[in-house]
Amino acid sequence: MIELRGLTKRFGGQLAVDGVTCTITPGRVTGFLGPNGAGKTTTMRMILGLDAPTAGGVTVNGRRYADLPVPMREVGALLDARAVHGGRTAYHHLLCLAQSNRIDRRRIDEVLGLVGLEAVARRRAGRFSLGMSQRLGIAAALLGDPAVLLFDEPVNGLDPDGILWIRNLMRDLAAEGRTVLVSSHLMSEMALTADHLVVIGRGRLIADTGLEAFMRGGADRSVLVRTAQAATFGDRLRAAGAEVRRDRADALTVSGLDSAEIGRLAALDGVPLVELTPRGQSLEEAFMALTRESVEFGVER
């Protein structure tokens, strides 16, 4: 569990994080979203005690990071995958971390296995590809078997196999009951990975909500209706107050009436429907709508 209370960070005149209050709960993947410069990395750095808040505070499992006796056993993080000593082997990198955190060295082989790096454990980390570096960073995050995990933009620069692997890993970690916070500016990625979303823009919390509610919220919702009698049924729906667009010979996009009402009218008129599908807006659209005001370097539209 991670609790942010009025968390604030100012860099000179710049308010990077502005009074964020929310709780990241265990057992699910929480996507931490926001446009570039929204304050995601700064928030994560404060959770990890790397930056001191200007005001407010944050606790991990009820304690401030600085008060955790062995932090790696409580919280693991992947912030910058390239931040390893390039001359060390993967094994040696993990060994140094294990020794300085009083973690049994047998755990090293376990985490190397978990991330699929056993075969290259004795190679220098400086020669690793980005994907391998990400895996090593994740191995380090998992080393202390922590209940809380933070990943900052973990899929950046990865190929589809790597992305799928990370996605499954996050979901597995959450299913084990851990708290998993993953930042991204990619909505499409979060739609496939997260159960819950925390969205920030210009340092402020703009949403703290389930994934489905986020997609539903504020949407101009419509319903796809397919029937061989599209022309006549379209007129019937218009007469009932709907806005109707005929997309194909057999397909209508209807707004202003919900699917239950459309289905009832079809049944009353004996119109056979081939399809009746409520359409939420895509996560990407919902995100754009929500963060439009808060994009730091927005393009005039």
Ligand SMILES: Nc1ncnc2c1ncn2[C@@H]1O[C@H](COP(=O)(O)OP(=O)(O)OP(=O)(O)O)[C@@H](O)[C@H]1O
């Ligand atoms: N050390 C620093 N000194 C001064 N300003 C900083 C510092 N770190 C971050 N900032 C500023 O704080 C704001 C938030 O940055 P942050 O990196 O937390 O955003 P982000 O959401 O992680 O963005 P991105 O998706 O681009 O990584 C930005 O305007 C950034 O320029």
